[in-house]
Amino acid sequence: MPVIEGTDVNLSYNDCIVEDSSNLVDGDRDQVQVIIAELRQQLEIVTEEKNQLLVENHKLMEQTDQLAASLSCLNVELHNMKTEKAEQPKCSLLAEITTDDKMTLFYTGLNSFKLFTGIFKSLKPALRSDTRFAATLEEQFLITLMKLRLNLSRRDIAYRFKITIPTVTSYIEKFINAMFIRLPVALLRKPDREAALKTLPLSFRAQYPNVNYIIDCTELKCETPSNKIDAVSCYSTYKSHHTSKFAIVSTPHGSVAFLSKAFTGRATDVDTIRKSGLLEFIEPGDEFLADRGFINEGDFTSLGAKVHIPSFKGRRDQLTGKETERSRIIANERIHVERVIGNLKKKFMVLRGIVKIKDFCTDYYNNAFISKIFVTCCCLMNAQPTIVPQY
Incomplete structure (x- = not known):
């Protein structure tokens, strides 16, 4: 581009193009003007899209903040519900048989809740307690005795105690194995x-x-x-x-x-x-x-x-x-x-x-x-x- 004396150094791009285009023939000059117009139009479209994306991005960031706050509230509620659920017994049956020996006999085959507690205490050293269990060890023992006594289906027991059928099966097998190992030593032996x-x-x-x-x-x-x-x-x-x-x-x-x-x-x-x-x-x-x-x-x-x-x-x-x-x-x-x-x-x-x-x-x-x-x-x-x- 030739240097024009007496002009400002900070010439715009368009001015340079116009000055350069003075040396072009009329046909080429018209073609350049059309290209420049198309480029300007595309630039305006891109700029508008950019502005729209910025607005949408801002909205998405606000929504993300709102969702994060909602998730935090839900986690707190879930923790509170789990705590309340853990504190409440899965089935009120265990609390009811505590004071009713006839009910204890009907559901467990044992003639008193005192005997129920005594046998459970003899088994407890061989069992592992965990807060993650869906039922307490005492409830698991009750589930096993109810299966032996009434031969209830596993689905029936699952509905009663609000647990899954595989969980019922694992509880029954665990306590049957524990009783098979620990009880015969004292209760299935040759008498004097x-x-x-x-x-x-x-x-x-x-x-x-x-x-x-x-x-x-x-x-x-x-x-x-x-x-x-x-x-x-x-x-x-x-x-x-x-x-x-x-x-x-x-x-x-x-x-x-x-x-x-x-x-x-x-x-x-x-x-x-x-x-x-x-x-x-x-x-x-x-x-x-x-x-x-x-x-x-x-x-x-x-x-x-x-x-x-x-x-x-x-x-x-x-x-x-x-x-x-x-x-x-x-x-x-x-x-x-x-x-x-x-x-x-x-x-x-x-x-x-x-x-x-x-x-x-x-x-x-x-x-x-x-x-x-x-x-x-x-x-x-x-x-x-x-x-x-x-x-």
Whole structure:
């Protein structure tokens, strides 16, 4: 660009273009003027858009500040609601059974809330408490006992305590495992022989004063396994249903002293007794009552124990008068173990339901979950007064 003398140094861009354009022909000058006009128009549009974006950005920043303030208020409200929810019990049932032993018996199978508290305190050292739990440990214990006592569905319990179904399952499994480990040590054990003889019912004192135990087997109905071999193994011709079988030993005064692990319903009574570990339970001098064909008498006599069983007719036409009377007396005394089994299933309805196939799964120590449930129910029943009369 040529230097123009006598002019201001700070010339505008447009002036320079006009001065430069003086050397152009008329056609080129018109074209440049059109381009300049278009550029000016585009500049105005961009400037207007920029101003609009600045306004919108300002509005968005104001909205962001408002949302941040609202979020802070909501967090405070959420914290307050969680605090209030944690302070209030999930279910008022626990507070209600505290002062009502009849309600305690109905929902838990325990005859008093004092017993409920005592068993819970014995389990508490083995449990971990956490404020993040949806229910307190005491409520979890109540949930487990309600499942054993009433056999409520997990969904029912979840609705009652306002928790999820998987949470109900985890609570039940946790407390069943805890009771299976801690309760049998005190509540499922061999009684002292001298103390047992002193507490014999009068009927035993007259007929069998030295009998320590009564043996029987019981079966729980289960689902039909999908595997045909398993289905055949579990089918019980006696119950006409797929079952699991347990050997149970009770004392004459009505407490459970021994319970085997679960066997398939097809297993014979003799095989169940032999494989149950009962033979290791026997001590020399023990006396048992059992049904005919139920056990192999030689298995007991070889260990120094004595077994009283009803007489066999064999190939004879009928039993003698003495044998008939003896068999009648044994049957009358053996009914105590059947009353114990009946009371167990009456008190804990979970034993009357259909056992699920998954409950036969065993843990590291080969204990099926249904075996843990049955042992737990026996321990809870042993913690209460016996139903066998002392006369």
